[in-house]
Amino acid sequence: MHATPPRKRLSRRLSTAVAVLAATAGVLATAGPASAHHSRTVDVQLLSFNDFHGNLEPPQGSSGTVTELQPDGSKKAIPAGGVEYLANSLRTARKGHPYSVTAAAGDLIGASPLMSGLFHDEPSIEAMNKLGLDVTSVGNHEFDEGRAELTRMQKGGCHPTDGCFEKGKKFRGADFPYLAANVTDEKTGKPILKPYTVWKRNGVKIGFIGVTLKGTPDVVTAEGVKGLKFGDEVETINKYAAELDRQGVKSIVALIHEGGLPASGAYNYNCDTPGAGAGISGPIVDIAKKVTPKVDALVTGHTHAAYTCTIPDPSGAPRTVTSAASFGRLYTDTTLTYDRRTKDIVRTAVKSPRTGNHVVDRNQPKAPDMTALVDRWRKLAAPVADRPVGYISADINGRGAEGYEKPLGDLIADAQLEALAPADKGGAQIAFMNPGGIRSDLAYKASGSEGDGVVTYGESFTVQPFTNMMATSDLSGAQLISLLQQQVSGANEAQPIVLQISKGLTYTLDLTKKGAARIDVSSVKLDGAAIDPAKTYRVAANAFLAGGGDGFPAFKDGKNKRIGASDLDVFNAYLTAHSSKSTPLAPPKADRITVVK
Incomplete structure (x- = not known):
C-alpha cells in the first residue's frame, strides 16, 4: 500500500x-x-x-x-x-x-x-x-x-x-x-x-x-x-x-x-x-x-x-x-x-x-469480487486439480532457479527419458527439455488443504501446462553436437537458451568464449563415453522443440520420428512411480552441465 x-x-x-x-x-x-x-x-x-x-x-x-x-x-x-x-x-x-x-x-x-x-x-x-x-x-x-x-x-x-x-x-x-x-x-x-x-x-x-x-x-x-x-x-x-x-x-x-x-x-x-x-x-x-x-x-x-x-x-x-x-x-x-x-x-x-x-x-x-471469482473456478477445477500425483522432500526449483541447469529441468528430462526409452516407446537415449517450458517450481509447502510435500495434478500442470506430445527421432553425433552449440550461437548467441538434459549426458559450457565455441566438444559425453559424430542417437523432446522451436533447427533434421505420450502425462507418471509419502523425491543435484565463467 x-x-x-x-x-x-x-x-x-x-x-x-x-x-x-x-x-x-x-x-x-x-x-x-x-x-x-x-x-x-x-x-x-x-x-x-x-x-x-x-x-x-x-x-x-x-x-x-x-x-x-x-x-x-x-x-x-x-x-x-x-x-x-x-x-x-x-x-x-x-x-x-x-x-x-x-x-x-x-x-x-x-x-x-x-x-x-x-x-x-x-x-x-x-x-x-x-x-x-x-x-x-x-x-x-x-x-x-x-x-x-x-x-x-x-x-x-x-x-x-x-x-x-x-x-x-x-x-x-x-x-x-x-x-x-x-x-x-x-x-x-x-x-x-x-x-x-x-x-x-x-x-x-x-x-x-x-x-x-x-x-x-x-x-x-x-x-x-x-x-x-x-x-x-x-x-x-x-x-x-x-x-x-x-x-x-x-x-x-x-x-x-x-x-x-x-x-x-x-x-x-x-x-x-x-x-x-x-x-x-x-x-x-x-x-x-x-x-x-x-x-x-x-x-x-x-x-x-x-x-x-x-x-x-x-x-x-x-x-x-x-x-x-x-x-x-x-x-x-x-x-x-x-x-x-x-x-x-x-x-x-x-x-x-x-x-x-x-x-x-x-x-x-x-x-x-476476485475472491469470489477464484473460489468459484477453484471449486469447478477441484476434482481434477486436487488429485495427488507424487511427493517431494523439499522445493524443486524450476522457473525460479538460478543458473542454467535447473533441478526441476533435470527431473523433467529424466521423466521423458524413462518414458520413451523402451524400444516400443521410441528407444530414447537422451532427452532434452526447453527451460521456457518449465513454468513454475514444485513447492514443498502446502498450498491449501494438501499436506506438505504432496504434489497435486494442479501443481504438475502449472509446471507443464502446454501438454505437448513427446517425440523421439534419430540424430547423428555431429547433429547432436550442433544442437548443443545452437544453445549459445545463431538465434541464441545474445541470450543463450540452455536445454535441460537427462541423466547420462554431460558437457562443459565455457562462458569465457564466444558463440558455438562455448560448448567444449571434447567434454560432451553420454554415460562417460565421448559422443561419436558418425553414430546415431535416439533423442527425445517435446513437439515444440522437435519442430525447431526456441532457435534449435537441428531438431528438425531428426529422422525416424515417433510420437509418444504428452509431456504432462510423462511427468505425472514419473512422479507417481518414483515417490510415495514415505519415500518422497529429493531435488536433483543439477550437476550435469559444468559451467566455466
Whole structure:
C-alpha cells in the first residue's frame, strides 16, 4: 500500500515550464494527482503490467516472490502476486486520479496454471474485465491455441469442443481491446485484430499501439501461428504512430510484447544509474532507440523482468521503458502529463516516490469480487486439480532457479527419458527439455488443504501446462553436437537458451568464449563415453522443440520420428512411480552441465 504524496510547488512549476518549451515533444512526467480540469496540463495515470499468464492464485515457490534491493546492498525476497491482491493494488492506486488508464503488454493468458488453463483461460479474461483493464497488446502465448481461440477470447462464445463450462453462462469475451498491429493475415495482409485504440476522457486523448515480438513463430507451435505473418515491431509502431498523428492523436503509448534484461534482478534497481539505457540489455533497447519520437512511453514484457528505464528516442530525448516482471507480482505506475493545447505529453525528469514498479504484496486486503471469482473456478477445477500425483522432500526449483541447469529441468528430462526409452516407446537415449517450458517450481509447502510435500495434478500442470506430445527421432553425433552449440550461437548467441538434459549426458559450457565455441566438444559425453559424430542417437523432446522451436533447427533434421505420450502425462507418471509419502523425491543435484565463467 503506497499513499500518493501531494505535488510540490517546484514540481508544478517545472512541469509547466517544460510544457511550454516542449510543445511538440512527447515526454514522461512525474507521478502525482491529476491537475484540475481547467488547467493547461492534466496528469494521466498509466498503470501497467505484463505476462500475467493466468496466475489467478498466488504463484508457488520462488515464482511467487520478487527481489527487493535493500539500502545496505543486500536483497530481500517478498511474497507477491495473486489476482485478489493485484485488483486491490490497482484500485487503491487509482484513488485520487480521475484520469487513470490501465494497460498490459501481452501474455495475459497461455502457459497458465490449471485453474485458468483447464477452462481455456476464460477465468483470467473474466478477472481482467473485473479489475478494469482498458487495453492490452497480444503476446506470443495468446497464440498457444491459435488464431480462432484468440478471436474467441476477444469476442466471447463457448469453446468449440468443450462447450460452456458453467450451466446457463456464456463466456462474454474481453471487455478491453486486444491489439495486434504487427500480426497480419498471410492472404489479406490486414491485422487480425485492431492495431490501435484511442483512450478518451474529458477531451484527453491517448493512443495505444499494440505489437508482439516479430519472433513469435519461433516460440509458438507452428499450428498456433498458421496462416499468420508477424511484422517488425519498429516499422509497425512507426506506421501506426504516423496514422494516429494524422488523426490528431499526439499522445501515444506503445504496448510491446518484447523486453530486455536489466543488470539486476531486483524490481527496484535503478537501471539508469550507469547512464541512459546502460543498465539494461536485450531486444527492447534497440527497439526503443528506433521507435519514433511520436511515441511517448513504451510498456514492454516477454522477458519477465522488472525495470523502469530511460532510453533515448531517435531525437535523443529521454523516454521511459517499463516492465512489471510477471504473474501479477508487480504493477507499474507512470504519470503522463498531457498538454491540452498541444495534445501531447510533456517530458520531465522530475520523479515522485510513486514513479516506477510497485509490489503486489500479500499483506493488503483481498478484493472480495476476485475472491469470489477464484473460489468459484477453484471449486469447478477441484476434482481434477486436487488429485495427488507424487511427493517431494523439499522445493524443486524450476522457473525460479538460478543458473542454467535447473533441478526441476533435470527431473523433467529424466521423466521423458524413462518414458520413451523402451524400444516400443521410441528407444530414447537422451532427452532434452526447453527451460521456457518449465513454468513454475514444485513447492514443498502446502498450498491449501494438501499436506506438505504432496504434489497435486494442479501443481504438475502449472509446471507443464502446454501438454505437448513427446517425440523421439534419430540424430547423428555431429547433429547432436550442433544442437548443443545452437544453445549459445545463431538465434541464441545474445541470450543463450540452455536445454535441460537427462541423466547420462554431460558437457562443459565455457562462458569465457564466444558463440558455438562455448560448448567444449571434447567434454560432451553420454554415460562417460565421448559422443561419436558418425553414430546415431535416439533423442527425445517435446513437439515444440522437435519442430525447431526456441532457435534449435537441428531438431528438425531428426529422422525416424515417433510420437509418444504428452509431456504432462510423462511427468505425472514419473512422479507417481518414483515417490510415495514415505519415500518422497529429493531435488536433483543439477550437476550435469559444468559451467566455466
